[in-house]
Amino acid sequence: MGRLIVVSNRVNPPADSGVGTAGGLAMALAAALREDKGLWFGWSGQTVETYTGQMSMQKVGGVTVALLDLEEQDQSEYYNGYANRTLWPLFHYRTDLVAYERSFDEGYTRVNTRFAETLLPLIGPDDLIWVQDYHLIPLARELRKRGVTNRIGFFLHIPWPARSILSTLPRHGELVEALFSYDQIGFQTEDDCENFVDYAVHDVQAVVSDGGLVEAYGKKVRAKAFPIGIDAEDFAETLKSDTAEAFRKLMVKSQAGRKMVLGVDRLDYSKGLEERFAAYETLLADNPDLHEHLFMLQIATRSRDDVDAYQDLRARLDTISGQINGAYATVDWVPLRYVNRPYRRDELAGIYRAAHIGLVTPLRDGMNLVAKEFVAAQDPANPGVLVLSQFAGAAEHMKEALIVNPLSREDMSEAIKKGLAMPLKERKARWEALYDNVRTHDVGRWRDQFVACLKAA
Numbered sequence: 001m002g003r004l005i006v007v008s009n010r011v012n013p014p015a016d017s018g019v020g021t022a023g024g025l026a027m028a029l030a031a032a033l034r035e036d037k038g039l040w041f042g043w044s045g046q047t048v049e050t051y052t053g054q055m056s057m058q059k060v061g062g063v064t065v066a067l068l069d070l071e072e073q074d075q076s077e078y079y080n081g082y083a084n085r086t087l088w089p090l091f092h093y094r095t096d097l098v099a100y101e102r103s104f105d106e107g108y109t110r111v112n113t114r115f116a117e118t119l120l121p122l123i124g125p126d127d128l129i130w131v132q133d134y135h136l137i138p139l140a141r142e143l144r145k146r147g148v149t150n151r152i153g154f155f156l157h158i159p160w161p162a163r164s165i166l167s168t169l170p171r172h173g174e175l176v177e178a179l180f181s182y183d184q185i186g187f188q189t190e191d192d193c194e195n196f197v198d199y200a201v202h203d204v205q206a207v208v209s210d211g212g213l214v215e216a217y218g219k220k221v222r223a224k225a226f227p228i229g230i231d232a233e234d235f236a237e238t239l240k241s242d243t244a245e246a247f248r249k250l251m252v253k254s255q256a257g258r259k260m261v262l263g264v265d266r267l268d269y270s271k272g273l274e275e276r277f278a279a280y281e282t283l284l285a286d287n288p289d290l291h292e293h294l295f296m297l298q299i300a301t302r303s304r305d306d307v308d309a310y311q312d313l314r315a316r317l318d319t320i321s322g323q324i325n326g327a328y329a330t331v332d333w334v335p336l337r338y339v340n341r342p343y344r345r346d347e348l349a350g351i352y353r354a355a356h357i358g359l360v361t362p363l364r365d366g367m368n369l370v371a372k373e374f375v376a377a378q379d380p381a382n383p384g385v386l387v388l389s390q391f392a393g394a395a396e397h398m399k400e401a402l403i404v405n406p407l408s409r410e411d412m413s414e415a416i417k418k419g420l421a422m423p424l425k426e427r428k429a430r431w432e433a434l435y436d437n438v439r440t441h442d443v444g445r446w447r448d449q450f451v452a453c454l455k456a457a
């Protein structure tokens with residue numbers, strides 16, 4: 001039996017000491033890779049002046065990783081360019097932010113070719129190859145061109161957009177055709193999978209048969225939804241750690257009896273942070289009786305700082321948060337605590353636990369793991385309430401949350417108010433149903449189901 005080879009843009013297996021600090025996805029992939037002595041391949045995150053194609057192999061936390069250095073031009077055209085300025089906004093329905101530049105397209109193809117050339121000599125005859133995310137859609141095509149006949153799977157962590165949105169991308173047909181070089185493709189939700197099939201049927205007259213087999217371009221690919229989850233067991237352990245408990249206590253003390261409305265996100269325009277702040281302002285404006293009885297903590301860790309849209313968003317959030325505090329704060333009450341610094345996972349776990357409301361209101365999101373972490377962190381005897389956007393993939397299975405439209409500040413403001421006033425019995429009933437799903441549909445199940453389908457493809 002061959003090994004599992006995971007390929008992703010960046011490679012981040014947890015270090016030996018990383019238990020409780022690394023993300024669930026990294027933990028789940030690393031566990032599978034350790035079990036069958038697999039390999040994790042990707043970009044080192046480093047750039048060199050001239051590309052050499054040299055890669056370095058090392059063992060991290062029992063996992064063999066192979067890292068490739070790219071050129072600066074690759075970073076700007078492939079990573080900051082096609083991946084984060086073309087595909088990311090497009091797939092999150094932000095056509096207003098999409099940049100279409102030929103050089104991005106070329107950089108994307110070039111880096112996928114470089115990945116294929118470097119990975120090629122490492123592939124054994126029976127290895128399964130599992131490619132992660134939108135950075136690497138053409139990788140299977142490039143491997144096939146070089147004679148690879150192994151099973152290759154692809155999982156998309158972000159939404160697959162509706163046909164009308166996708167068709168705004170120049171050469172969208174090429175991108176879709178590239179997916180037909182895989183044996184199995186996975187999406188976060190049924191909706192995403194339907195969007196893909198809809199495009200294939202209408203734009204390239206694909207034939208779809210039972211079990212999600214899609215035939216077009218003279219090739220066949222299986223398409224299916226594999227909703228990702230968190231590592232619930234590890235998260236429960238993390239929650240028991242001294243650090244988590246210390247952070248929970250710190251939060252309780254600093255709350256001084258006030259209820260906490262919590263948001264935790266990467267600072268990204270897809271996460272609906274401006275709209276969330278606006279909703280919170282509406283809540284404060286409409287409900288003077290709530291003043292001083294609650295506060296909002298928004299942790300928004302900076303990401304993709306090299307991209308203009310992220311710098312612009314950060315500047316706007318700085319302004320809005322200042323305006324809210326300027327208008328409503330008193331000498332001993334800060335209504336909005338807005339924090340850009342990152343926290344460790346165990347610290348975050350303690351912060352989640354102390355929250356009364358978890359606000360997860362992206363404008364679009366593949367899944368959203370924060371929603372699941374918030375649920376996993378709650379005290380079963382006195383759980384907080386999840387307010388969840390209808391546009392997060394997580395909403396497909398988390399119906400017991402208070403589901404909101406993030407584009408309506410009134411909707412969100414009312415949901416926060418409802419959550420704050422929700423009786424314990426209802427909070428418990430909703431939380432139990434949500435937690436049951438988080439626990440059973442965890443990241444291990446996601447990984448095992450994908451790999452089993454890929455093996456059977």
Ligand code: GDG
Pocket residue numbers: 021023024025157158228264265266299301341342343344345348365366367368369370371373
């Ligand atoms: C993509 C898709 C999909 C956040 N701040 C800190 C921190 N985080 C952690 C959270 C959570 C993770 O980052 C964010 O995961 P999300 O799922 O919310 O969002 P993306 O980063 O956009 O992820 C998404 C996901 O892939 C998986 O398929 O769900 O839809 O966009 O785990 O806790 N972690 C630490 N410090 C922070 O300050 N340690």
